[in-house]
Amino acid sequence: MGTVSALPFAFALDPARVGLVVIDMQRDFLEPGGFGESLGNDVHPLQAIVPAVAKLIAGFRAAGRPVIHTRECHAPDLSDCPPAKRLRGPEGKRIGDPGPMGRILVRGEPGADIVPDLAPLPGELVLDKPGKGAFHATPLDAELERLGLRQLVFAGVTTEVCVQTTMREANDRGYECLLAEDATESYFPEFKAATLAMIRAQGAIVGWTAETDAILEALA
Numbered sequence: 001m002g003t004v005s006a007l008p009f010a011f012a013l014d015p016a017r018v019g020l021v022v023i024d025m026q027r028d029f030l031e032p033g034g035f036g037e038s039l040g041n042d043v044h045p046l047q048a049i050v051p052a053v054a055k056l057i058a059g060f061r062a063a064g065r066p067v068i069h070t071r072e073c074h075a076p077d078l079s080d081c082p083p084a085k086r087l088r089g090p091e092g093k094r095i096g097d098p099g100p101m102g103r104i105l106v107r108g109e110p111g112a113d114i115v116p117d118l119a120p121l122p123g124e125l126v127l128d129k130p131g132k133g134a135f136h137a138t139p140l141d142a143e144l145e146r147l148g149l150r151q152l153v154f155a156g157v158t159t160e161v162c163v164q165t166t167m168r169e170a171n172d173r174g175y176e177c178l179l180a181e182d183a184t185e186s187y188f189p190e191f192k193a194a195t196l197a198m199i200r201a202q203g204a205i206v207g208w209t210a211e212t213d214a215i216l217e218a219l220a
């Protein structure tokens, strides 16, 4: 066991049962012209966490632990995108509409790709998800079971949407969840701060938070 200096209290990390889940580090969220910007957001704060996420990924790979990547995206016929989701945002810039990186948030389009600096290695699990949470309509739970994981470290974007939703889903399924504070970001700094506080409130009601370096120290 390694001990991670975390909040609200130390996290006992089991190097044999822990995996890393990197949420939606896609061009559509991080680059101009994608889904994130189409909703009126400044994407630059999200780009700033790429080095921390890369460091976390490198640490897990070096320790021989699984790295799982997710991508929020939809089938080209949008059959997995309910109108309640499709009809958000300005007309002409919605999911499935053409943009500078191809059709917005559609599987196989350049915008749905993970940013090159964080590209998955062959053999790493890459899950396409139609929802905000990574368990909905995906084989994630079965894959975690297959890999023998009981603890999940989370990184990625955005903190209060896909990351938090997935952490809550994982927590409900009995996984111990630890969010890397400097390897996650929101378009809204106040939402990130609130999410970190919510997660660790009430004695780690959803999980723990810690800095990347503290997590990697315990993993090593």
Ligand code: C5J
Binding pocket: 023, 024, 029, 072, 132, 157, 158, 159, 161, 162, 163
């Ligand atoms: C959003 C995500 N924010 N990956 N998706 O729509 O958090």
